[in-house]
Amino acid sequence: MVLRSCWKSRHKSRSGAADCLLRPGWTVLLWLCVTLVACASGVVGETKNVVQKDAEFDVTYNDTVTSENQTIYAFNHTVSRNKTEGVRVSVDVSSQGSESPILFVVRQKQAVLSFQVPLILRGLYQRKYPYNHLGRTLCQPPTRAASETQYFFVDVSTLSSQGTNYQLRVSRVESFTLQTDKKFSFTASPSQPQYFKYDFPDGVDTVIVKVSSDTNFPCSVMSIQDIQCPVYDLDNNVAFIGMYQTMTKKGAITVQRKDFPSYSFYVVVVVKTEDEACGGPLPYYPLRPDELTDAGNRSKVLDVVVSPAINSEVYVMGMLFCLGIFLSFYLLTLLVACLENKRMGKRRELFQNPADMSPAETGKTPASPYEYGSFADNCSTLSSEAITDSATSTDNNYGYMERTLDSVGRSRQESLSSVEEDDYDTLDDIDSDKNIVRTKKFLCVSDLARKDKRILSKKYQIYFWNIATIAVFYALPVIQLVITYQTVVNVTGNQDICYYNFLCAHPLGALSAFNNILSNLGYVMLGLLFLLIVLKRDIVHNRALVRNDVNALECGIPKHFGLFYAMGTALMMEGLLSACYHVCPNYTNFQFDTSFMYMIAGLCMLKLYQKRHPDINASAYTAYACLAAVIFFSVLGVVFGKGNMVFWIVFSVIHILATLLLSTQLYYMGRWRLDSGVLRRIVYVIYTDCIRQCSGPMYIDRMVLLVMGNIVNWSLAAYGLIKTPNDFASYLLAIAICNLLLYFAFYIIMKLRSGERIQCLALVCILFTAVVWGFALYFFFQGLSTWQKTPAESREHNRDCILLSFFDDHDIWHFLSSIAMFGSFLVLLTMDDDLDTVQRDKIFVF
Template identity: 85%
Template sequence: MVLRSCWKSRHKNNCGPAPRWIRSGLAALFWLCVTQLDFGCGAVRETKNVVQKDAEFDVTYNDTVTSENQTIYAFNHTISRNKGVRVSVDVLSQGLESPTLFVVRQKQAVLSFQVPLILRGLYQRKYPYNHVGRTLCQPPTRAASETQYFFVDVSTLSSTGTNYQLRVSRVESFTLQTDKKFSFTASPSQPQYFKYVFPDGVDTVIVKVNSDMTFPCSVMSVQDIQCPVYDLDNNVAFIGMYQTMTKKGAITVQRKDFPSNSFYVVVVVKTEDEACGGPLRFYPLRPDELIDAGNRTKVLDVIVTPAINCKSVYVMGMLFCLGIFLSFYLLTLLVAYCPSNEMKAFSLFHHDLFLPSLLPSERSLESVGRSRQESLSSVEEDDYDTLDDINSDKNIVRTKKFLYVSDLSRKDKRVLSKKYQIYFWNIATIAVFYALPVVQLVITYQTVVNVTGNQDICFYNFLCAHPLGALSAFNNILSNLGYVMLGLLFLLIVLKRDIVHNRALVRNELSALECGIPKHFGLFYAMGTALMMEGLLSACYHVCPNYTNFQFDTSFMYMIAGLCMLKLYQKRHPDINASAYTAYACLAAVIFFSVLGVVFGKGNTVFWIIFSVIHILSTLLLSTQLYYMGRWRLDSGVLRRMVYIVYTDCIRQCSGPMYIDRMVLLVMGNIVNWSLAAYGLIERPNDFASYLLAIAICNLLLYFAFYIIMKLRSGERIQCLALVCILFTAVVWGFALYFFFQGLSTWQKTPAESREHNRDCIVLSFFDDHDIWHFLSSIAMFGSFLVLLTMDDDLDTVQRDKIFVF
C-alpha cells in the first residue's frame, strides 16, 4: 500500500518530500528506491515475469528479453584457485536507447554491465560494443576448491525485445606459471586478466606483455586480488600499477606489496590510440554521435619471470661499480709516485722535430727574449684604468702579428689567481642552490609514481629496472657514482699540483716564475666540481626520467663543455680570458634557451627562427672578440669601424688577414655553427636540449683539434702521459657513444613508444646499456680533464717569451 500510494502521489506532485514515518528503517530504503533510482515508480509497481533457468558451462544460450520478462541463469560452480570463469555476451539486435543489462551475482561480488557497452575516448567520444566478454572476479577461498552458486540476470527496458547470446565457460589457463608464455586476445569490450601466485623463494618478478601489433593501444595493469577487478578502459587506472603499451610492456612486482602473495595481471585494449602516439580520430559532429570503433582485437602474450631479488646481486653490482672507479685511485697513486725522470723520458716528439720552417719566417724575427722584470710587470687594468697609455700599451702588444704567452701574461699572478678562483666558488654556490630543489622535485615525482601506480610518468628501461626501497630503478642511479668519484679524484690531482706549484713560487724557482704555461687552477677546480654535480644531477634525473626534468641531466654538461673551452683559451691567453661572472651569465643564457626549447621548441617556427638568428649573431660577435684579442668593443661606433675595415682591407687594397691561424679557426667555427643553425631551423629536432649540447660539443672538439694541431706546428711536443690520456680517452669516448646511441628509452615519444626500445640487462643481470654509458662517459670525461691538465707539461721548462699564442 505504501508503494502504491507513493506511485500515485509521484504522478500528482512529482513525489514530494516523504512523510516522517517513512524516513526510517526499511521504509526509507524503499522510498529511496522509488524516488531516486531511474527505474521509476511504475516499474516498481509492475511485476515482471521472472524466469530462472539452471544453466551449464560451455553452452550457448540464445534468448530474447523484454521489459515484461527477466531471465536468471543459475550456475552450480566449483571455485578453484587455478581456474577462472568467463562470461561472453553478444546482443544480436540494436537497442541503443534501451540497452540490455547483465548482472552477475556471486557470493562475495557483483559484476554488472550493459550491452551495447558504451566506452568513451578523448573528448568524450562514444564507442558502442555489442560483443562483451568479462572474466569473473575470483573471491579468495581457504580450500583448494569450493562449490558455489552464481547467477546471471538479464533484463531490459525495451518493449520490443532484444535477442542475445550468453555463454559461460571456464578459463583453464587462468593462473600464470613462472617462465611460461601464454598467448591470448583482447579488445576494449573483452579485457583479459590472469592470476599469478608467488612461488616459494621468489620475492620479485617482472611481468612482461608483448605483441607483434603496434596498434591498437593497450594498457597492462597489476592489481591486488580483490573484487571488483578494474578491467575497462575507463577504470583500469583506479588501483594498482599500470602502463600503456604498444608492443612491449613490463612491470616489476615485489611480493611485499601484495599481502595475499598473489596478484592479477590485467590487459585492456583502449578505445583510441592517442595515448600510444597513434592518429587522432575525427571529432564527432553531434555530442551524442556514436562512432564505429572497428576491429580493435589485439593478440598478446604474457610471461612472468623472476627478477633478481637476492641481496648478493645488489651487493655485487655495488662492488662492481666501486671497484671500477677505485682502480683509478690506485692507478693515480702509482703514476704519482713513478719517478718523474722516467716519465719525461717517454715523450712522443722531440722538441726540435717540427721545425719553425713550417711557420712564417716573420715569427722567428719576432722571437725576442724578454727580461724577467718585463715579463712579470703588472698592468692590471683595474689598478690603472684611469691611464690612457695602458690601453695604448695593450693595443700595441695584443695586435702584434705574432704573439707569445709572455705578451698575454703580464697581469699580476696573484690578481689572476683570485679572478680564476671565483670560478670554483661560483660553481659551488650554483651547485647548492640548483641541487636542493632538484632533489626535492624528483623525490616528489617518485612519491607520485609509488602512490598512483602510474608507470607512464617515468621513462625507465622497464626490462632492467631494479627497485630498492622507494626507488624504482636503483641501478640507473648507482651507475652515476663514477662522475662523483672521478670528479673528486680530479680535484685531488689538481690540489696536489696546486700545492707543488705554490711551493715552487715560495722558493722563487725560475721555472715556476718565468717558464711554461701560467698555472691557474681555479678553472680546473670548477671542472672537477661540475663533473661531481653532473653525477648528482644525472642520478636525480634517473630517479624519474621524463620530459619535464631532462634539463637536470644536461645543465652541468653545458657547464663542463663551456669550462673546458675557457680552460683551453686560458692556457695561451691568461690575461684576457672571460671573468667568472661573464662566463656563468652566458652559460645561464644557454640553460635558459634549453628550457625554452624543451617547452616551446617542438614544431614552433618562430622560436627556431629567433634561436638561429641569436646563434649566428653570437658566433659572429665571439669570433670578432677572439680575432682582435679582446680589443674590439661593441659600442655606437662599431658600424663605422666595420665599414672602414671593409673599405681599407677589401676595397682599397685586397690584403689577406693579418692573423691567419686565428682566421682559419674562426672561419671553420662559423661554418660549423652556421651549419648547425641551418640544420636546427630546417629539421627542428624534438630533443632541443641534446641539440644544444651537440653545438657545445662540436665547438669544443673543433677548438681542441685546433689546439693540438697548432701545438705540433709550433714545434712543441706531447709527453707520454698526455699522449696515453689522449688515446685512452678517444677510445673510451667511442665506446661510450656507442652505448649512448642504443636509446633504451626516450621521452620524445609517448611512454608506450618509449617502451618499444627497452632491453634486458647486459652486465651482471643488473646494469643495462645506459648504465654502461654512465660508466664509460664518466671515465672519458675524467680522461679529457687529464688531457687538459697534462697536455702542456712539455713547456714547463720553456720560457714564456718562446711559447706561441694561438
C-alpha cells in the first residue's frame, strides 16, 4: 500500500506518467527503487511528533522543545472594526549553551512573524548581542466586518537534539491605541520593542508625537510607520520604512494626516543595542567581530504623548506678523524721509550760497554749528600748505581753493566710459606728494581725498558688482544642495540628517521647518530697504553735484555709495542663505549661514575706514580675496578643526601674522613695502626709535587703536589655541565682530574727541541698535539645537514655540538680528551727517 501510494503521489503531476509502464523492465525496476527510497525518507521525516494545543490569553505555558517534537499553540480572539486591541507574545528561554536556537513562528490571517531565541542583534563593528527574553507585539490588520473572530497560531520548533525549556505567554496590550493629549508610560528594551496605534480624530490634520524619558541612556529610536504588516520594530530594521530619529531624553516628530491613507499610524519605540549613535561610549571592543557580547540590562522607561499641531490660522497669523513687523520699517522710513526733506528744504533757504561763487571768492566758510579744536586747526594749516603747493601743477588740479565750480560741473558731465580703475592717481602731484602728505602728524580728510571723484566712485562701485556676482554663483548651488537635502529627508524618513528644533518645527509642503525659513524674511526686506535709502541719498548727492552745490563739492565726508550698496546686498544674501541653511541645518552646510556674515563684518570695517581714508582704502579685489581666505579657513575649521591641534597652531600663527601686517599697513597709511628688506627696516626702526633716542610714536591715536587691536586678537588666538572650540565658524565670526566693535568704538571716541558731534537721528540709531543687539544675543545663546553633538543629544535642547505658537527662540534671533544689522547700517550711513557743512580741510583723520 505504501509503495502504491508513493507511486501515485510521485507520478500524478508528471507529464507522460502513463507511459511509465511501456518502458523497458529494468527502467521500471530502477524507478521503483528510487521512489521507494524517497518515500522511505518521507516516512522517516513524518515521525516528528507535532502537538497542537488550544491556548488562552494571559496564561504562561512552560514546555520543552527538541528536534523530535513541535508544539503549536492555537489562539483566537474577537476583532472589532471600531476598536483595536494589541496582542503581545512574550518568550523566555532559560537554557544556556544549546546548539541551536528555538524558532517561534506566529501565523496570522494576513501576516507571519518569526523570530529565534536567543535573538542575536548586531552593533557597531559587527558585534553580536544575545537576548533570551523577547517580547513582540503582533501586527493587527484592519477588518471590514463589525466584529469577527480571528485565529492565530504560535509554532515552536528547534533543530537541537537536546531539550530546551521555554516559557510562552500571550496577552492583550492595554492602551494599545493612544489618546490625544494623554500621556502613556511604557518600558522597552532591544529585545522587547513597543509600538502603539494612533487614529487621527476628525478635524485634526497634523499632530506632534513626543516621546520622552528621564534618563539619557540607553539610546533609543522612535519611528512613525503606516498601518501595515509587518511592523519593523527591531534595531536592525526600524529604519526600513517611515520616519525615524534617535533620542536620549527627547524625541518629537510632526505627522501629517495626508501622508497616511488610513488616517492612522504606528508609533514604534526601539532601544538600540549600543549608545554610540546617541553620543555614548562603546562598552566593549571585541577582539573578533563575531564575538558575542553580554547585552546587559538595557530597559528604558519612556512616555509618549500625541498632541494636535497648529492649524492653518496660526500659519497665516505667523506670516502676517512677520510681514507686518518689517513693513512697519518701510512706513517709518517714509515718515522720517518726509520730515527730513522738509527740514533740509528750510535749511537750504537759510544757508545756501550763490551757485556761481566758491567759498574762497565769498570769503566765507560753509555754515558750521560749532567750532573745532586743535586737531582741526593743525589740519587746516598743514593741508592749506599742501594744497597751495599742489595748486600750481596743472589746470586739472583738484585743489579745493583754486578749482572753480564750473569745472566741477563740467567734470560731472563727462562720460565715465574712458575711466579705468588703474588710473587712480590722475594728478601729477599725487605720486610726488603723497609720501609727504600721508606721513604728516595731523591729517585731514582733504589730504586723503585728492583723487578724482569719478575714479573713486567707479572703484567703489566694483564692490557692489562683485558681491552681486558672488551672490549669484554662491546661491544657486546652495539652493540646489538644500533641495537635495530636503528630498533625501522626505524620501528616507531619516530625521537625524537635519538639526531642527523638533518641538517647534512646522512643516509646509516639502519643507520640514517653514517657520525657521520664514523668520529670515527680515534680512531680505530690510536689506532692500537699506538699498532704497542709499539709492535716495545717492540721487540727492548727484543732483547736488550737478547743480554745483558747495556742500556737496567741498564739504563733509566724501560721498561714495558703492560699499553701502554692497552692504545692503550682503544683508539680503544673508537672509537667503540663512533660509537655505535652515531648510536642513547640519554641520556640512553651516558655512552657508555664516559666509555673508563675514562679508558684512568686513564691509562694515572697510566703510568705517573709507570715511576718513577714501584715497587709500582697499580695492574690491583685495578685500574679497581676503574674505575668501576667511571663508576658506572657516570650511577647514569645520571639517578638520575639531580636536586637531596642528590646525589650531597653524591658524593661530596666521592670525597673529595677519594682525601684525594689517597693523603696519594702517599705521603707515600704506607707505611701506613687504619685500626682502622689510626685516632690516624693522630692526633699523627699533634701533633708532626705541634704543637710540627712545622717542614715542609719531601717530599716537593710531598706535593706541592698533595696540588695543593686537591685544584683542592675540588674546582670541590664545583662547582658540588653548580651548580649541568645536564651533570654529562661530569662533571666526566672533573675531570679526570683536574687531568691528573695537574699531567702531574707537571711531566714536575719536569723533567726539575731535570736537565733532553726533546728530539726533544717528544717536537714536546707535541707542536703538545697541538695545536690539542685546536682546538678539540673549535669544541667540538659548541654543535650541547644535550640530556639534549627535542628533539625539541636540534634541535634548529642543523647546516649544514661544511666540504665536509658531516661532521659537531662534526665530526671534532672526527677527532681532536683522533689525539690529539694519540699524547698524543706518548708523554707518548717518553718523557723519554733522560734517555735511564743514570743509574737508577742517575734518580730522583718525
